[in-house]
Amino acid sequence: QVQLQESGPGLVTPSETLSLTCTVSGGSISGYYWSWVRQPPGKGLEWIGYIHYTGITRYTPSLQSRLTMSVDRSNNQFSLRLSSVTAADTAVYYCARLLHTAIPGQSYNYHYMDVWGKGTTVSVSS
Amino acid sequence: DIVVTQSPLSLPVTPGEPASISCRFSQSLLHSNGFYYLDWYLQKPGQSPQVLIYMASNRASGVPDRFSGSGSGTHFTLKISRVEAEDVGVYYCMQTLQDRTFGQGTKVEIK
Numbered sequence: 001q002v003q004l005q006e007s008g009p010g011l012v013t014p015s016e017t018l019s020l021t022c023t024v025s026g027g028s029i030s031g032y033y034w035s036w037v038r039q040p041p042g043k044g045l046e047w048i049g050y051i052h053y054t055g056i057t058r059y060t061p062s063l064q065s066r067l068t069m070s071v072d073r074s075n076n077q078f079s080l081r082l083s084s085v086t087a088a089d090t091a092v093y094y095c096a097r098l099l100h101t102a103i104p105g106q107s108y109n110y111h112y113m114d115v116w117g118k119g120t121t122v123s124v125s126s
Numbered sequence: 127d128i129v130v131t132q133s134p135l136s137l138p139v140t141p142g143e144p145a146s147i148s149c150r151f152s153q154s155l156l157h158s159n160g161f162y163y164l165d166w167y168l169q170k171p172g173q174s175p176q177v178l179i180y181m182a183s184n185r186a187s188g189v190p191d192r193f194s195g196s197g198s199g200t201h202f203t204l205k206i207s208r209v210e211a212e213d214v215g216v217y218y219c220m221q222t223l224q225d226r227t228f229g230q231g232t233k234v235e236i237k
Contacts, residue, residue, distance in 0.1 A: 060226075112165050113175070113177060114186065118174055
């Protein structure tokens with residue numbers, strides 16, 4: 001079955017750029033949307049954004065000016081770059097697949113996060 | 127932006143008894159296609175979140191039928207008909223009508 005694995009540096013210096021990669025195994029990155037979600041220590045979940053395998057993106061407004069997502073179909077990976085980080089960006093970062101399901105009577109689908117990675121902890125500190 | 131209020135934030139439960147979690151939104155989650163754009167997720171201790179319900183009332187694959195989702199307009203409910211010990215964790219609602227917004231989370235623990 002499809003598995004996701006986040007990777008990246010566990011420590012980032014304030015004002016620098018956080019870069020994470022999610023590697024998809026057991027299935028193809030093609031045909032799906034892929035999402036990022038983060039969880040600050042002791043807090044709830046925050047949706048970051050998603051990217052389609054074709055490169056179409058949607059970001060949460062609060063991070064949009066600092067956020068870039070990309071997809072590498074040849075390596076079955078997708079990535080996140082968050083610039084100008086501060087301590088507030090310290091969190092566990094999860095990647096997830098958005099599974100599409102048909103909506104009765106419609107030509108488009110509904111998408112929900114059905115497979116998640118184990119998460120990677122990123123600390124922003126000098 | 128759609129604002130969500132999830133309640134309660136903490137829910138002690140007795141195994142075998144029912145449990146209910148509520149999410150209220152600042153605007154209706156009804157899409158023009160007639161369906162409600164809301165998911166429910168459970169994050170068990172030390173684990174990644176897992177989907178329970180999508181489109182307000184559809185159980186995801188492999189989810190036990192003791193879990194059910196209901197609601198309309200701005201108010202939605204997740205119900206567990208008979209709580210089991212393995213159901214402990216934090217439950218989140220998430221609207222998907224305008225981008226995505228998670229609720230604050232409800233921590234379910236055994237009494």
